[in-house]
Amino acid sequence: MAGYTPEMAGGGSRGGGHARHPPLSSLIVSTIAAFSAVVVFAILRSAYEDAMSRTTTLLGHNLEPTPWHPFPHDIRRRRPPPRAAFRCAPSLSCLPPPILPPAANATRGRRCPAYFAAIRRDLAPWRRRGGGVTRGMLEAARRRAAMRVAITGGGRRLHVELYYACVQSRALFTAWSILQLMRRYPGRVPDVELMFDCMDRPAINRTEYAGGDGGGGGGGAPPPLFRYCTTRDHFDIPFPDWSFWGWPETNIEPWNEQFRDIKQGAKAMTWQDRVATAYWKGNPDVASPLRVALLSCNDTNMWHAEIMRQNWDEEAKSGYQNSKLSSQCTHRYKIYAEGYAWSVSLKYILSCGSMALIIDPQYEDFFSRGLQPEANFWPVHATGMCESIRDAVEWGEAHPAEAEAVGRRGQLLMQELDMDAVYDYMLHLLTEYARLMRFRPEAAAQEVCEASVLCLADEKQRRFLEASAATPAVSEPCVMPPDDGE
Template identity: 80%
Template sequence: MAGYAAEAGAAAGAGRGRAARHPPLTSLVVSTIAAFSAVVVFAILRSAYDAAVSRTTTLLGHNLEPTPWHLFKHDKGRPPARAAFRCAPSLTCRPPVAQPAPGTTNASANASAAPRLCPAYFGAIRRDLAPWRRGGGGVTRALLDAAQRRASMGVAITGGGRRLHVELYYACVQSRALFTAWSLLQLMRRYPGRVPDVELMFDCMDRPAINRTDYGGGGDGDHGSPPPPLPETNIEPWSKEFRDIKEGAKAIKWQDRVATAYWKGNPDVASPLRVALLNCNDTNMWHAEIMRQNWDEEVKSGYHNSKLSSQCTHRYKIYAEGFAWSVSLKYILSCGSMALVIDPQYEDFFSRGLRPEVNFWPVHIDVAAGGMCESIRDAVEWGEAHPAEAEAVGRRGQRLMEELDMDAVYDYMLHLLTEYARLMRFRPAEAPPPRPPAQEVCEASVLCLAGEKQRRFLEASAASPAVSEPCVMPPDAGE
């Protein structure tokens, strides 16, 4: 009986196994309907997600059009999933924690120390803002609205310098919008409670979007209508890079450097100047080495041949503007070589500290004066005839860059915004009509949107609260 029972149980088990392998038709229908419904629901959710993403603008600019006044290749409508989905909670910033009021920051603890005088080129802030100072007209709401037509984004700092809101109009090339917002957040962190409430427009492309001559801005004596206020900034953390370049420069003494003028860069940036510079590539005739930079090959090699700290091998280094200004100026000056600056049309904020034949050597394009190649040759020949003086010019240029630490950068930003705020004739708002709603930006939201490499650079440039007062602006000529 026991054996029989076991056999019967086995048979029953086999029957159950056959039933499991061949379910009834009703079960198949139900399973099919459930699977189909899940696919439909997923498709609906995915469509809703895509629609939400297409309506959500971020500092990455993935669903914004490129600036129409300066078009560039842009993968519109293809946001990284991580940035669009995972960062959604971070895009709504928490209310800022209470910050010290002006006069109670860490910097005030050292208020008894002798005040630092800002570098002389800080005085250019007043010169830059002069069009809005004339006649006391200032920066009005109408002028700012007019600037939006040629702006990539609008920025509002409110709440006593505690909150940052951004309105996005067009995509910025590369990651400029991301880093611009980050630089303002770091300024607010460095000087808590001291950054003024302001509202302003930013263009993030290379060339100025507003032509001064269109608004009677030919000079200080011209009293035409003021232009729309449209600042452009390029604030990047570079203290580590300067240290590396300076160490690389120390490795090669002046007398051991190559006695020619050197330039290496990309001439294919719609720059007639750089194209013409290629004609000066003759060490015998013009004492110049002009090298074309192949960035495609550099990307493949991991930028092995473009390390800035290893490019201080020549006594003379040439600066040539590209499509507009070039970030290479500060790296060239940092080498301690005598910088040969070819007639610049644009200014960086620190380049106002350049003095011809003091901390750089001017090179002229004017054919009547001999032409660019001849001017380079003459500069090298002068330097070789006066080696001590040429080396001193290079050292003074390097010293100018050494003084350009992040303390100076943040102080310049603070004074620029402070002087600008004095000219505002309206109260800044977080989202004034009829503009689109602004989104609040904070460190968490910026870091979440950033890619791995961007995040590393952002975190490396995080500021700390200042331990001393900002430098004191040089007196105005009218004060």
């Protein structure tokens, strides 16, 4: 108690004598001790913050961009503030996940869409001659991978080793997608170890690997590398892209919700009421000669085409009022043009129910193998592109019922591509890949769990992630279509 003295304990002096204070030496010692404690705390906090700043996370804040696909990446600006490092530190050490039982009385799965058969074709180079995937092959894939992904513990734990930063929040959402697969099918996801590149263009060229029946080149089977797309000239293995769980940088919601909105917007206008021209709106400034050439087709009289430039920076400032996908189903024909490589816009264009005009696609994602020319889309040629767009529109106007049917079948393909199908594709792909592995998966450097992903995410990212959280399946996964040997 302040001012306490022995005299006061005895009732104090009648003359109201002054209280005695601690000696000066005690004050000096106390001050030095307090100052030392502050210094030690500051040193420890600085060391901790330095350690956290060097800890790689799915945000890629302290990683360099991939050298094979450079992109603007301000490391200093993206470094999380110290408070974020302190806040997320407990979450970065994941607790063992609970053991969730599979759904009771699960109903038999439906037949998988026909494009699931491409899983076997994608993995064929490692199945031929029974060689499988060796650890040496996996390590060879590292030179073009952004991260190593390992699922262990009976499909219950996810580990990631990060090599390069991915553009925007792709790495964060890709890790989330795998965590949701594990939640969707508890105990069914196999233990695997794989290399993943979260950038766009395929890298494993067929001509370089004779053992993979690539037609030439040096040596045996190719290194297995997962990414979002491939081509007929590459061995890269397609995996569902991050945008199925949302794309916060462009304000695109998780797929199930986004498709519902687009379909509802499409119902607002009948085919007869839609504008009888071909429409495209996108970003041409992505090193895409095709999109740059498409700008010259912007003439509704000559080419029956309306080509609009999308500026995402300006859209972000205006609250994305002019980029809502649900309000872009006002034309009878919609154009799909690849960008730097494949584009996530394909599924949104097909969802409108307009006749999709697809310009000579070079890249394939996992579901685009289900496209059939003149059945659920209309092919347009890159050579003489404006004339080809004009001819497609004039054919559609001369055959309105057939053109509407093409658009309707494209929309139906997207309706069948619900999140059940996405998770089933992921499960079958990883299951088939696991059968080819000739080594035991090892946990990578950093464990990832839902708590760590949500903690690293900003407010908008967290909203998208939480909105796309999966629930345990109430039915068996779909049944793979038989291959030639079954």
